[in-house]
Amino acid sequence: MKKIIAISLAAMLALGSFAGCGGNAAPEAPASSQAPAASESSSAESSEAVQEPVTIRVQWWGGDDRHEATLKAIEAFQKKYDYITVEPEYGGWDGHTEKVNTQFAGGTAADVLQVNYDWIANLSPDGKGFLDLKSAPEIDLSNWDESVLKFGYSNGILNAIPVSVTGRSLYYNKSTFDRLGVEIPNTWDDLKAAGAKFQAAGENMYPFDLDTGSGFPAWYAACVYEQQKTGKQFITDDNKLGFTVDEIKDALDFYMSLEQSKAIRTQQTRMNDAGETALYQTDPFISGNVAGVLEWGSSIGKFAKVLTEKDPPDELVLGDLPVIDGAKMNGWFMKPSLLFAINAKTAHPKESALFLNYLLNDPEASVILGTSRGIPSSKSAMEALKASVDLENDLAFLGTEQIMNCNPCIVSPYMENAEMKEAYKTAVESVSYGSATSQDAAQTMFDSVTDILAELTA
Amino acid sequence: MSQATVAKPVLGTQPGKKSGKRRSRLGESPYHGLLYITPWLIGFLVFTLYPIVASFYLSFTKYDLVSAPKFIGLDNYVRMFKDPVFRKALTVTFQYVIWEVPLKLAFSLFVAMILNMKLRGINFFRTAYYIPSILGSNVAIAVLWKFIFQTNGLVNQVLNLLGMPSVGWFGEQFPALITIVLLRVWEFGSTMVIFLAALKSLPQDVYEAASVDGCTKFRQFFRITIPLLSPTIFFNFVMQLIHAFQEFNAPYLITKGGPQKGTYLLPILIYENTFKYYKMGYAAAMSWILFIIIMIFTAFAFKGSKYWVFYSDDGKGAGEKDA
Numbered sequence: 001m002k003k004i005i006a007i008s009l010a011a012m013l014a015l016g017s018f019a020g021c022g023g024n025a026a027p028e029a030p031a032s033s034q035a036p037a038a039s040e041s042s043s044a045e046s047s048e049a050v051q052e053p054v055t056i057r058v059q060w061w062g063g064d065d066r067h068e069a070t071l072k073a074i075e076a077f078q079k080k081y082d083y084i085t086v087e088p089e090y091g092g093w094d095g096h097t098e099k100v101n102t103q104f105a106g107g108t109a110a111d112v113l114q115v116n117y118d119w120i121a122n123l124s125p126d127g128k129g130f131l132d133l134k135s136a137p138e139i140d141l142s143n144w145d146e147s148v149l150k151f152g153y154s155n156g157i158l159n160a161i162p163v164s165v166t167g168r169s170l171y172y173n174k175s176t177f178d179r180l181g182v183e184i185p186n187t188w189d190d191l192k193a194a195g196a197k198f199q200a201a202g203e204n205m206y207p208f209d210l211d212t213g214s215g216f217p218a219w220y221a222a223c224v225y226e227q228q229k230t231g232k233q234f235i236t237d238d239n240k241l242g243f244t245v246d247e248i249k250d251a252l253d254f255y256m257s258l259e260q261s262k263a264i265r266t267q268q269t270r271m272n273d274a275g276e277t278a279l280y281q282t283d284p285f286i287s288g289n290v291a292g293v294l295e296w297g298s299s300i301g302k303f304a305k306v307l308t309e310k311d312p313p314d315e316l317v318l319g320d321l322p323v324i325d326g327a328k329m330n331g332w333f334m335k336p337s338l339l340f341a342i343n344a345k346t347a348h349p350k351e352s353a354l355f356l357n358y359l360l361n362d363p364e365a366s367v368i369l370g371t372s373r374g375i376p377s378s379k380s381a382m383e384a385l386k387a388s389v390d391l392e393n394d395l396a397f398l399g400t401e402q403i404m405n406c407n408p409c410i411v412s413p414y415m416e417n418a419e420m421k422e423a424y425k426t427a428v429e430s431v432s433y434g435s436a437t438s439q440d441a442a443q444t445m446f447d448s449v450t451d452i453l454a455e456l457t458a
Numbered sequence: 459m460s461q462a463t464v465a466k467p468v469l470g471t472q473p474g475k476k477s478g479k480r481r482s483r484l485g486e487s488p489y490h491g492l493l494y495i496t497p498w499l500i501g502f503l504v505f506t507l508y509p510i511v512a513s514f515y516l517s518f519t520k521y522d523l524v525s526a527p528k529f530i531g532l533d534n535y536v537r538m539f540k541d542p543v544f545r546k547a548l549t550v551t552f553q554y555v556i557w558e559v560p561l562k563l564a565f566s567l568f569v570a571m572i573l574n575m576k577l578r579g580i581n582f583f584r585t586a587y588y589i590p591s592i593l594g595s596n597v598a599i600a601v602l603w604k605f606i607f608q609t610n611g612l613v614n615q616v617l618n619l620l621g622m623p624s625v626g627w628f629g630e631q632f633p634a635l636i637t638i639v640l641l642r643v644w645e646f647g648s649t650m651v652i653f654l655a656a657l658k659s660l661p662q663d664v665y666e667a668a669s670v671d672g673c674t675k676f677r678q679f680f681r682i683t684i685p686l687l688s689p690t691i692f693f694n695f696v697m698q699l700i701h702a703f704q705e706f707n708a709p710y711l712i713t714k715g716g717p718q719k720g721t722y723l724l725p726i727l728i729y730e731n732t733f734k735y736y737k738m739g740y741a742a743a744m745s746w747i748l749f750i751i752i753m754i755f756t757a758f759a760f761k762g763s764k765y766w767v768f769y770s771d772d773g774k775g776a777g778e779k780d781a
Contacts (some may be wrong), residue, residue: 098733105523107736122736123524203608213714267717268629275604275628276714283610418734429718 007366031266051083054351059089060338061096063280063302066372073368077358084351092397093214094250094278097418104129111346114373118210118416119320121456124344130267131342134158138353143361145379151336155249159341161360164374166298167403168220169321172207173307175314176291182207188225189256193261198291207392209279210255210264210291212425212432217294218255218267219424222339224331226251227409231328235412237456241449247398249442252431259432265290267432280306286312297399298337298374302393320397321406334403335411371396414456423448517743522736534743544744546719547727550635554723555702557639562698563691566646570653571679584654591647599641600711606626607637621766628713631720638708638721649694656690687768696759703752724748 011286038234060070063236067090074086089110097116104111105125115123115130123129133139134151141149142401144161152160172184177194180201185191185208194207210218223234226247243251258264265273274282280303284290293303300316307314321332338362342352358365363384366376375397376382391397414420427445430436436444509774516532520528534728573584583652593599606612614624627633660683668678684691706725709715715730724744731741 099731101523101733101736129524268626269609270629271713272609272626272629273633274608274710276716277604283608304503311535418730426718429716433718435718450542 016361023415024172029224035435053083053085054348055087056112056348056351057087057089057110058112058344058357059100059110061090061091062114062372063299063305065276065301065305069369071357073365076364076368077355080358081351081354084355092278096448098130099330107345108418109343109345111343111348111352113341113343113357115149115160115341116416117336117339117411118418120159120339120341124159124341126156127153127157127159130154130159131344131346131352132159133161133342133353136349136353136356138350139267139357140361140380143380148336148377152339152341152350153170154240156337160339160375161341161356162336162339163360163384164337164377164400165334165404166296166374167334167408168217168294168296168399168400169216169300169332169399170208170319171293171295171300171303171399172314172319173288173291173314174317175307176205176288177207179288184319186322188322188324191263191322192258192261194263195258199262204284206262206265206284206290206292208258208263208294209270209285209290210258210294211270211279212267212280212428213276214421216294216421216424216428218428219251220333221294222251222255222257222428224333225254225324227329227331228324228327233409233412234285235415235453237414239414239453241446241453243446245439245442245446248427248445249438252427252438252441256438257429279303279359286310292319296337296374297396297403298371300395300399301372316395318395319400321402327411330407332403332406332408333411334408335416336377370394375400407450414453417452417456420449423452493701513742513745516739517746519739519742521738521742523707523732523738524736527739530739534740535747537740538744538747541720543719543727547722547724550720550722551703551724554639554705554721556636557636558642558702558705559695559698562646562649563694565624565643566650566694567653567691568689570648570650570657571683573650573654574657588647588651590645593645597711600708603637603641603708603712605717629717631718634713634717634721638705638712641708641712642702642705649698652694653687656687660686685768689721689769692759692763692767696756697756699759700752703748703755 035091058074060066070090071088074088078084078086097119100109100119101123108447113130120130134157135139139161141158141161148165149158149160151162152158160341170185174184177184177253180197182194182197183190185194191208198205198207210221212218226232226243227234229250230243232247233242258308259266277288279285285293285303286306288307295303304316307316321330323330340356342349342356346352358371360376360378360408361380363380366378366381366384367388369376369381370385371391374393374420376385385391415418423445426448427441430444431438516527518529518531520530520533521527541570569587577583592671606615609624611627613627617624621702625633627637655773664682664686665678668682673681704722704725706729709723710726713721713756715726725748728741728744728748731737731744
């Protein structure tokens with residue numbers, strides 16, 4: 001008898017401790033469910049004369065440069081609208097999606113949110129998860145071309161506004177290249193040749209870096225190469241897989257050729273060097289030993305920042321987009337870098353819209369924010385920025401301009417789906433570790449990507 | 459609030475009448491006790507019982523966190539057995555448990571034996587050795603671990619000083635798993651304290667008798683200490699088993715389950731399915747499988763315990779000791 005009790009107690013303990021995991025988000029619930037109740041009444045009264053104080057929450061992810069700029073913009077906004085308090089919630093990209101998903105499921109998401117391209121389909125499949133921005137007169141939509149806004153629609157409802165468009169470009173640590181007397185690469189072959197020269201200088205020296213992690217640069221580069229070679233889109237406009245098994249294999253082989261020429265570290269070396277830490281936070285990059293990165297123009301600031309802030313500083317420069325000889329298309333990608341949306345459940349749609357408009361269109365805010373979220377797609381923000389900042393030397397500007405002018409492919413919203421990324425990661429890792437031939441890895445990836453796309457578009 | 463009112467009549471009916479008068483004279487009512495445990499009760503119902511029931515229901519549904527759950531019967535459970543990632547995670551989880559639990563028990567017993575000696579300043583050491591456990595599942599420790607084991611990290615530098623080659627700790631599956639195991643073994647404090655308490659309460663006369671009979675220290679350890687300590691070892695074993703199956707923080711923070719899913723423990727798979735792939739129903743089903751696995755292992759541990767656990771009072775004192 002005693003043992004039965006003991007077993008069931010042990011079982012309870014086991015259950016209790018993993019139920020505890022989910023509890024994290026729950027305690028917040030009471031606090032925020034009170035807030036809307038209290039404020040609904042206040043916003044109803046306040047619309048006329050004296051404004052009752054209102055608090056809105058705004059959420060974003062990013063690096064330090066973006067945090068600092070956004071916090072300053074919030075301060076300026078609060079000076080302008082003294083009855084609105086803006087509570088910032090921010091952090092790195094890691095785990096941010098999970099956090100926001102949890103908050104959405106629990107009904108505690110912030111009022112104004114920076115959202116990623118693929119979130120719109122996930123969080124608002126019917127278009128009702130976010131506020132219909134066309135119904136918010138506070139936001140001056142005439143600042144955007146419809147071609148830019150189209151990224152923000154879900155089910156025909158304007159859910160989000162793209163802050164900027166972006167694409168990954170190649171950036172190099174010029175100081176390291178100069179030290180070694182190596183030219184900045186212009187083609188894939190240059191890059192491979194640079195690999196050999198870097199190896200000669202030290203076995204932990206690499207001209208470039210590609211990881212398999214959440215941003216999947218490794219597959220990104222391989223995919224671009226294959227698009228150039230075949231002229232086919234990896235994911236077609238009607239959301240089907242455009243590559244055959246052989247073409248995926250060829251792309252993986254290309255990735256391996258970069259590893260073998262020592263242009264990039266192997267996945268194993270990357271892991272040993274710093275586990276899964278983001279590249280710009282790791283010693284090999286900061287020290288300049290790994291002297292290149294394939295990064296979004298909108299996020300390159302944090303990479304430049306760690307290099308310019310060290311002593312003596314290193315210089316990060318934009319390299320050419322490599323295109324193979326006889327390319328059938330340019331192959332490089334463009335996507336909306338980030339979008340801003342307003343939670344459909346917000347208690348303060350008016351104030352949230354005011355804040356959003358300030359952040360995206362106001363000349364003052366545009367100057368404060370600079371290019372911390374890429375080159376603004378809003379016309380008024382762009383004008384203000386051009387008038388006050390020297391953009392000619394701004395990496396985010398140069399990178400975005402490069403992508404916009406290269407006749408890029410548009411990234412499918414499904415390309416960045418988490419399960420898809422897992423499929424790329426598995427494929428790249430298995431060829432890198434040699435645990436599967438590129439043929440087998442390609443077959444596995446082909447099967448899983450086909451399945452995932454079928455499920456997503458069903 | 460509501461559960462307090464539901465429970466009231468139940469309690470009121472049984473002891474109420476007889477002792478009621480005496481209690482009210484003391485200014486107490488039979489409901490007082492209930493009132494005192496209400497905070498815990500609410501916590502239990504809202505944060506433990508409700509999630510358990512909900513996850514059981516969700517495990518039979520397709521639920522993407524946004525739209526309403528859709529009932530799909532046993533599909534999630536069927537799918538699991540065809541899912542190679544689930545099988546990989548399960549294998550890795552068992553590997554982890556097999557390494558972590560015995561290593562941690564052995565190491566904490568070893569340290570407890572040392573700290574049980576009569577040395578100068580022993581209290582200082584007892585505190586010092588407990589510190590890693592206070593840091594517990596601290597994120598900073600996971601970050602520290604990354605630095606210690608990276609290519610130019612402390613461990614490799616020490617290895618190089620000793621003339622040994624560097625080890626690529628995170629790059630291969632097995633060493634990566636071992637770094638996670640080592641992190642948890644390093645946090646041996648709480649098991650060690652329980653061992654230490656048990657060691658201190660062992661009867662000294664048995665050892666004296668053994669010494670008189672010429673028994674070596676080594677033999678004493680295996681013939682006296684281990685058998686007398688067996689209820690404590692058993693308790694620690696069960697606790698560590700349950701904890702090990704639920705390990706999440708360390709592998710998630712240090713390796714993200716990599717390389718090649720070599721540290722992809724089941725709880726990470728569950729987490730990623732919920733919050734990354736929006737497959738709450740599937741994740742709920744997997745967490746129930748994990749729960750059943752833990753149940754089975756715990757039950758086996760209890761079943762097997764009668765062959766090697768000796769209670770000095772025929773098991774009567776087991777409950778006390780374990781508490």
